[in-house]
Amino acid sequence: MALVELAGVGKSYNRGAANEVVALRRIDLQVAAGEMLCIQGPSGSGKSTLLAIIACILPPSCGRAVLAGHKIARLPEHFRTRYRRQYVGFVFQNFALIDHLSLLENITLPLLPLGLPPRRREELAEPLLHRFALDHRRSFPAGRLSGGELQRAAIARALINDPPLLVADEPTAHLDSRLTGTVLDLLAGLKREGKTLILSSHDPLVSGHPAIDRVVTVRDGMIVNIAAGGG
Amino acid sequence: MQPMHPIHSFGRIQNILDYALSGLRRKLLKNGTVFAVFALVVFLFASFQLTNRALGELAGRILAAAPDITVQQLQAGRQVGIASDSRQVLQAIFGVRRVDERIWGYYFEPTSGANYTVVGLAASAIPASTSKENSWPGPEAAAIAGGDGSSGRVLLSPGVRRHMGLGERQFFSLYRPDLSLVTFEAVADFPPESDLVTADTILMSLADARDLFAIPAGEVTDLLVTVGNPREIDTIAGKIRELLPGVRVVTRNQILKSYEVVFGWRSGLGNLLLLTALVTFTILAWDKATGLSAEDLREMAILKVLGWQTADLILLRLFESVLVAGGAFAGGYLLAWCHLLYADGLLFRPIFLGWSVLRPTFPLVPSLAGTDLLAVLAISVFPYLCATAVPAWRAAVVPADSVL
Amino acid sequence: MGAMSRKAMERVAPAGRLASRLAGRPSSRLLVLLAFFLLATLFVVREQGRCRQEQEGRIGIARSVVASLGLSDLALASEARYTRHPLASDPLVVGMDHPGAVDRFPSTLFWAPPR
Ligand SMILES: Nc1ncnc2c1ncn2[C@@H]1O[C@H](COP(=O)(O)OP(=O)(O)OP(=O)(O)O)[C@@H](O)[C@H]1O
Ligand SMILES: [Mg+2]
Numbered sequence: 001m002a003l004v005e006l007a008g009v010g011k012s013y014n015r016g017a018a019n020e021v022v023a024l025r026r027i028d029l030q031v032a033a034g035e036m037l038c039i040q041g042p043s044g045s046g047k048s049t050l051l052a053i054i055a056c057i058l059p060p061s062c063g064r065a066v067l068a069g070h071k072i073a074r075l076p077e078h079f080r081t082r083y084r085r086q087y088v089g090f091v092f093q094n095f096a097l098i099d100h101l102s103l104l105e106n107i108t109l110p111l112l113p114l115g116l117p118p119r120r121r122e123e124l125a126e127p128l129l130h131r132f133a134l135d136h137r138r139s140f141p142a143g144r145l146s147g148g149e150l151q152r153a154a155i156a157r158a159l160i161n162d163p164p165l166l167v168a169d170e171p172t173a174h175l176d177s178r179l180t181g182t183v184l185d186l187l188a189g190l191k192r193e194g195k196t197l198i199l200s201s202h203d204p205l206v207s208g209h210p211a212i213d214r215v216v217t218v219r220d221g222m223i224v225n226i227a228a229g230g231g
Numbered sequence: 232m233q234p235m236h237p238i239h240s241f242g243r244i245q246n247i248l249d250y251a252l253s254g255l256r257r258k259l260l261k262n263g264t265v266f267a268v269f270a271l272v273v274f275l276f277a278s279f280q281l282t283n284r285a286l287g288e289l290a291g292r293i294l295a296a297a298p299d300i301t302v303q304q305l306q307a308g309r310q311v312g313i314a315s316d317s318r319q320v321l322q323a324i325f326g327v328r329r330v331d332e333r334i335w336g337y338y339f340e341p342t343s344g345a346n347y348t349v350v351g352l353a354a355s356a357i358p359a360s361t362s363k364e365n366s367w368p369g370p371e372a373a374a375i376a377g378g379d380g381s382s383g384r385v386l387l388s389p390g391v392r393r394h395m396g397l398g399e400r401q402f403f404s405l406y407r408p409d410l411s412l413v414t415f416e417a418v419a420d421f422p423p424e425s426d427l428v429t430a431d432t433i434l435m436s437l438a439d440a441r442d443l444f445a446i447p448a449g450e451v452t453d454l455l456v457t458v459g460n461p462r463e464i465d466t467i468a469g470k471i472r473e474l475l476p477g478v479r480v481v482t483r484n485q486i487l488k489s490y491e492v493v494f495g496w497r498s499g500l501g502n503l504l505l506l507t508a509l510v511t512f513t514i515l516a517w518d519k520a521t522g523l524s525a526e527d528l529r530e531m532a533i534l535k536v537l538g539w540q541t542a543d544l545i546l547l548r549l550f551e552s553v554l555v556a557g558g559a560f561a562g563g564y565l566l567a568w569c570h571l572l573y574a575d576g577l578l579f580r581p582i583f584l585g586w587s588v589l590r591p592t593f594p595l596v597p598s599l600a601g602t603d604l605l606a607v608l609a610i611s612v613f614p615y616l617c618a619t620a621v622p623a624w625r626a627a628v629v630p631a632d633s634v635l
Numbered sequence: 636m637g638a639m640s641r642k643a644m645e646r647v648a649p650a651g652r653l654a655s656r657l658a659g660r661p662s663s664r665l666l667v668l669l670a671f672f673l674l675a676t677l678f679v680v681r682e683q684g685r686c687r688q689e690q691e692g693r694i695g696i697a698r699s700v701v702a703s704l705g706l707s708d709l710a711l712a713s714e715a716r717y718t719r720h721p722l723a724s725d726p727l728v729v730g731m732d733h734p735g736a737v738d739r740f741p742s743t744l745f746w747a748p749p750r
Contacts, residue, residue: 048635052632052635057536057631057632057635058631058632077541077631078540078541081535081538081539081540081541081631082540084536084538085538090536090537092533092536092634092635093635094634096529096533096536096634098530098533100257109533109534109537110537110538111246112243112246112247112249112250112539112543113238113243113246113247113538113539113540113543114237114238114239114242114243114538115238115239115240115241115242115243115244115245115246116239116242116246117242117245117246118659118660157537161538169635245660245662248661248662248665249660249661249662252661252662252664252665253661256661289690289694290709292694292698293694293697293698293701293709294701294707294708294709295698296698296699296701296702297701297705297706297707298705298707301705301707331705333705348710350704350706352704352705356705357703366695366696366699367696367699367700367703368699368700368703388710421700422696422700424692424693424696424697425693425696425697425700425701426697426710427697427709427710427711428697428700428701428706428708428709428710429700429706429710430710431710432706432710434704455705481707483707486707486708490709554665561672562672565672565675565676565679568679568683569679572679572682572683572686583711584711587711589710591709591710591711593693594686594689594690594693596683596686596687596690597683598683598687599680
């Protein structure tokens with residue numbers, strides 16, 4: 001069964017207003033569990049919007065969207081948040097770490113409303129810190145981390161709930177080619193553990209990575225091509 | 232599929248509280264300033280109220296023993312001496328237990344600007360000494376009464392003694408209206424406990440007071456009526472008005488009410504002054520509470536994408552304002568309470584007591600009243616919470632996609 | 636940094652675990668603060684009770700003085716009729732109780748009379 005199913009999904013911002021923007025039109029896409037997908041396209045083509053809909057952050061304006069068997073297209077925010085918590089780890093295009101909190105605090109933010117005590121939160125964060133080589137930076141304020149550390153921290157935070165689906169918006173945009181390779185290898189490792197990954201990128205280095213199963217090309221809010229990836 | 236993390240509701244609240252606290256601590260200067268000003272406003276209002284209430288209660292309880300009915304003669308709208316003969320008329324009224332004559336006047340001491348209150352009572356009106364605990368008079372009170380009423384012996388308050396510079400000496404002189412001297416012997420002092428009513432008082436016999444003020448024989452300043460049944464006071468007061476037209480009849484209730492009015496009026500004036508403080512505070516609080524920075528909004532949006540519900544965010548903002556407001560309220564009120572308990576309402580006493588040369592000394596004890604608490608809450612915590620509610624809501628409903 | 640030192644502490648003294656845990660969370664510190672506040676409140680309320688009792692004795696004496704001598708007014712500001720003896724003046728004196736009102740005895744509402 002597909003983990004993500006989009007059928008005829010469209011999204012317009014500022015609907016009905018003079019400055020209406022149609023960001024997506026009639027998107028049909030299915031992502032199977034365990035798959036690693038790359039969405040590519042030029043800037044402004046609607047990649048972030050598509051990822052936000054998959055990640056239950058934005059409701060689509062029309063169409064059908066199903067995540068892990070739940071219809072999410074017309075859910076009130078409360079339930080979208082609930083499914084997001086349960087199924088999705090989201091990596092922001094701009095990392096979106098909170099500068100004045102420490103790295104550890106940033107990573108464990110999704111656990112706070114679940115009521116986990118500090119010790120338990122640390123226990124959950126420990127393996128992630130280790131895995132992403134962030135051990136020595138755990139008490140650093142996020143504002144003082146380097147670009148690569150920020151990117152790894154953002155991924156670690158997305159994984160703290162152990163979600164089946166990881167959605168990463170341009171995870172390598174701010175990295176040089178060497179770091180890009182490192183991050184992609186980390187993501188590939190996650191795929192091997194059975195996670196489903198959906199990335200967006202306009203970097204051919206990403207779409208060409210051997211772990212990528214399919215490459216979806218988006219232009220002007222429409223899927224123009226779906227190709228098999230390097231994997 | 233993946234089991235969802237169960238939500239521990241207590242842990243959730245504690246975590247959000249932790250987050251709110253560290254947020255407050257991070258902006259210590261800003262929040263600390265609001266907290267301090269807030270606490271100060273609460274302290275001022277609460278002190279004021281507690282002083283008002285403590286004083287009002289004290290006055291009420293002490294004056295509960297005031298004479299049932301006081302009768303005074305009016306002439307051309309001014310108070311003049313009343314004929315002692317009116318006693319017989321009053322005595323004849325059914326329900327009146329006794330009628331006492333009193334001369335009550337001021338003795339102004341121009342050099343110091345002090346004003347002594349002279350009370351002259353007939354020998355028969357001065358009660359015998361009691362041996363009851365916490366009661367007055369002791370044996371000294373009887374000493375002022377002479378054989379024919381004139382003895383030259385007086386009781387005075389420790390304050391008057393100090394003010395006259397008497398020290399251990401017993402004899403002092405006062406001037407009659409014609410500037411001839413009368414010499415008195417101070418045989419004893421009033422107990423310090425009664426300072427609130429006797430701070431400026433010199434008690435002497437009726438005849439001595441008449442002599443000092445040169446009041447014609449057969450006249451006194453007022454007649455004090457004691458009524459057998461307190462419920463009949465108003466009826467008897469009405470009867471007196473009928474029998475003695477041209478007199479003023481004052482009942483104890485009216486006295487108490489008049490003090491309520493005095494304190495109420497003064498407290499109203501003080502409240503007006505405090506209003507300024509409140510306005511300043513409101514501006515500050517409004518500025519702080521409604522100022523929602525872009526950084527704050529971004530933080531809220533990030534939290535939302537990370538799985539925080541709107542309710543979690545509202546709780547977070549609520550904790551922030553409740554901690555500031557509640558803490559400042561509790562701290563300010565506690566401080567006000569101590570201000571009364573340990574400093575006797577130092578700050579606002581002058582407003583209630585006015586200026587005077589002879590000052591009574593008496594401790595004030597605060598008392599807790601729900602209405603007072605509510606009033607302070609209503610002018611401090613409530614507006615603050617209201618001011619913070621709107622931005623809290625705006626922050627909590629920030630669309631999750633605004634950080635994308 | 637904080638987490639590290641906490642860990643180190645626990646390694647040294649497992650018995651101090653609860654204490655260090657309590658001290659670690661802001662909410663626990665708030666609870667401690669609250670406890671202190673409650674204690675302080677309790678203390679001042681008891682103090683008030685003590686003072687009340689003391690005052691009770693004073694009031695008893697003052698009341699018997701009032702009753703014995705037929706006093707009817709408080710000796711607060713004794714320099715003017717309308718402050719020392721509202722009873723002995725007009726019912727409207729409360730309204731006259733104004734800093735601008737000059738009486739024969741120069742008592743004023745809040746401050747000393749001008750020299
Ligand atoms: N909140 C919004 N309100 C209005 N228009 C928006 C909003 N967010 C995005 N858009 C518009 O929708 C379109 C798609 O935006 P989106 O961010 O999805 O593109 P993108 O492919 O992620 O671009 P990039 O590669 O630059 O990140 C753009 O034209 C953008 O201007
Ligand atoms: Mg984008």
